Amino acid sequence: MRISIHADPNIHITRLEYIVLYLNHHPYAQNNVSFTINQQTADVHLHYGNPIVNAENPSLHATIPTQNWLLAESDTNQSFWALYANQYDFEEMQVYSVETSKKRPQSIIENNKYGFDLFETLFFHLTRFEEAYAQKDQQDRHGYLLEDHHFLIRHGLHRSPVVDHLVETLLRSIGINIHHCGQRTLSHDLDAIWKYPNLLKGIKAFLKTAAAPTRDPTVSKVLQQYLKVKNKTLPDPYDTFDWLLSTPNHFDKYLFIMAGGQTKYEGHYNLTSNKLNEIVKTADGSGYTLGLHPSYAAYTDIEKLSTEKKELEKYLNAEIRDSRQHWLHFDVLETPLLLEHVGISFDHTIGYQNKVGFRSGTGFSYPWYNLKEERTLNLWEKPFALMDTALVSETKGHADRMHEIVREVIDTIGKKTDFTFNFHNSSFDPLRLGGPELLKIYEQFIKEKTRSLS
Known part of the structure; x- marks a missing residue:
């Protein structure tokens, strides 16, 4: 028509x-x-x-x-x-x-x-x-x-x-029949590989816990966890990759990898890491699309963004077309222009920091329009609707409310739009607020998706 x-x-x-x-x-x-x-x-x-x-x-x-x-x-x-x-x-x-x-x-x-x-x-x-x-x-x-x-x-x-x-x-x-065709998509931001890569990180974890007003987890719990990890009787709580990345191939799946950054918000691993090699191999074998996770300062710095993209492409020996900004650090007038300039085709940043929902009113992909240059960019947005840390922030980690919100949103939208989840490997730490519940939600999401296709 x-x-x-x-x-x-x-x-x-x-x-x-x-x-x-x-x-x-x-x-x-x-x-x-x-x-x-x-x-x-x-x-x-x-x-x-x-x-x-x-x-x-x-x-x-x-x-x-x-x-x-x-x-x-x-x-x-x-x-x-x-x-x-x-x-x-x-x-x-x-x-x-x-x-x-x-x-x-x-x-x-x-x-x-x-x-x-x-x-x-x-x-x-x-x-x-x-x-x-x-x-x-x-x-x-x-x-x-x-x-x-x-x-x-x-x-x-x-x-x-x-x-x-x-x-x-x-x-x-105007008389056009509609077919609801929304899909579920899974994504992960690789911010850190280990919680305890060295003694210094362990000490920082103790100090952070001691300074926290809630005292939960307690310093003793953090110490016990650290010692078990160092004695190899417990895997590092951030090392969830074996099961996290082994999801069925009927998902669209993305893993976003950092390739630079010098602020306090990053620098937790580099591209020479043997563990990163293992992670990339597992993700690639499970059908993940690998994308760039630009550093905090790269959102308005074309040189940083370009360098990080080239470094990751060199490391992966592949062209990078997908990207999600670290910390969702994004300037809607500047960042899309830079992403287009360096050859990114799909951005995945648009979603809430502290809420569950649709920041731009949709879960489907859409082209970017730049208000500064008054033109449609050669860049598409793939928004997400639920990020693990946002769910915990909104609910203060209350288990019942976490499950209630996820169920409410999924049941309400059905297939009326795409629904993208973003889970960090670090969020399932049992000592983190909401960690155990996020694991249950993740497992339930995988089971429901698998059941719907069987």
């Missing part, structure tokens, strides 16, 4: 072209749906705003109003705190807008007119517009927009793939 969008002359055409590209590549669109702009020959015609109409224009299917903000040629300044998520209903679904005024819940389409600017809402979420232009007082010490300030979190919508719901609603409202 061909759908032509007849656009208002004041529309920012480059941004609208990005939305059209996104819609055409969305898994719901499949191969039988094609969106175009200002084409006279089509099966469905949508008026976006107030397009120039002439006698040759075909009959109108529906009108989508413009908010004259993000997709206007001269967008106006707008406080993100003054944006509202208004509810609109379509059959059994509820979808949510990004609007500058508060409205009561209503039907999404009445008298052949949609209730809000769907295209602008998609653009807002996918480009991470609020992060790109966040004020300094809204950012933490790493430069992240504080998560409690995120639009979706403020409105309690972060657990839902709101972008995919919008796409589904748009397609179904």
